[in-house]
Amino acid sequence: MQTCVLASAIALSLAFPVIAAAQAPAAPAQPPRPALTLTTTAFPDGDPIPAKYTQAGEQVSPALSWTNVPPGTQSFVLHMRDPDVARNKTTEDQVHWLVWNIPGTSTGLAEGQPKGETLPDGSRQISASGAVYRGPGAPASGPQHHYTFELYALDT
Helix, strand or coil, X not given: CHHHHHHHHHHHHHHHHHHHHHHCCCCCCCCCXXXXXXXXXXXXXXXXXXXXXXXXXXXXXXXEEEECCCCCCCEEEEEEEECCCCHHHCCCCEEEEEEEEEECCCCEECCCXXXXXXXXXXXXXXXXXXXXXXXXXXXXXXXXXXXXXXXXEECC
């Protein structure tokens, strides 16, 4: 008996939106917006990162660019991390580069960002090494690490 009451309540709640939708004119379908896309010409996605951009090389930040910026974006945050390292046997991974307050009008970061807390465009940076890009530095003895660049579009 209790099961029937529950089934009736679900059926009524599902029927209501159908009735309401039939009374209101349907909004024209909008094509989905393309996703925010982050790219680099420094190396192909999924390939090993060249030594130039690592702790074994010059430790130069790669050029990054992005497209399909969502409307209303006021600023960006870029987060480069190493999810394969577990710090102090926890789930906390390694921050290699965090850049925030990137202007919302920006379409990328040039190769070789300078050291220092504040970058020329007014954005700020930090890493596990200080106010500087920290390139990949997994031990050559392995295992191979996977580095992730994440870009967030903010409305603030």
